[in-house]
Amino acid sequence: MLKKKVVLNFPPHLIDQPVTYKLIQDYGVVVNILRARITPREWGSMVVELGGSPKKLEAAMGFLGELGVGVEPLAREVRWHEERCIHCTACLAPCPTHALGVDRASMTVSFDQERCIACELCLRVCPYLAIEILFD
Ligand code: SF4
Ligand code: SF4
Structure with missing residues (x-):
């Protein structure tokens, strides 16, 4: 499909x-x-x-x-820069689709591109500019 x-x-x-x-x-x-x-x-x-x-x-x-x-x-795409992320989890709460998630055991944050709707809510809260919006 x-x-x-x-x-x-x-x-x-x-x-x-x-x-x-x-x-x-x-x-x-x-x-x-x-x-x-x-x-x-x-x-x-x-x-x-x-x-x-x-x-x-x-x-x-x-x-x-x-x-x-x-x-x-949908012309925008979100890129998560894992190397900049300090796994502070600040971006999890505003993410409406759970594209940003955390493994509770290791407390590491991950990003699922398939779930992301490019709403940009996470961009405003990330203190390390680990999330970037790309335009076509
Ligand atoms: S852009 Fe929106 S949907 Fe995508 S990761 Fe950020 S908060 Fe979640
Ligand atoms: S807010 Fe930024 S630094 Fe914190 S977990 Fe999210 S992407 Fe990583």
């Missing part, structure tokens, strides 16, 4: 439409919502991971485009 992390931008008139439901039911795509900011009568945005065959994903993208939902690839 192919997986894609994308940002979906919803114009105000589509906020209350069952778009993710249709992606799942009509296009057979697995939708994992990683982050959402939806306000009535305003533009909304969601960071989602879409999973499915290339054909299904292509059809789903076509559906979103025709509907008027903006689709952008």
Whole structure:
């Protein structure tokens, strides 16, 4: 199964439409919502991971485009510099997806790129600049 992390931008008139439901039911795509900011009568945005065959994903993208939902690839990537990290664990609490975790026995921090949604919350708390955001 192919997986894609994308940002979906919803114009105000589509906020209350069952778009993710249709992606799942009509296009057979697995939708994992990683982050959402939806306000009535305003533009909304969601960071989602879409999973499915290339054909299904292509059809789903076509559906979103025709509907008027903006689709952008998640252009940011977070890099964790293990050599700079002193394993202070300050970054664990703000991380909403547990991409940053700690082994309780050894008290060593680790980073799981697959779980990271590039929300940048950890960047603000790391005193050693061990976490960096990269732009495409
Ligand atoms: S950017 Fe940092 S806080 Fe946000 S998900 Fe990734 S590791 Fe966690
Ligand atoms: S805040 Fe920085 S130094 Fe502390 S554990 Fe996280 S990455 Fe390592």
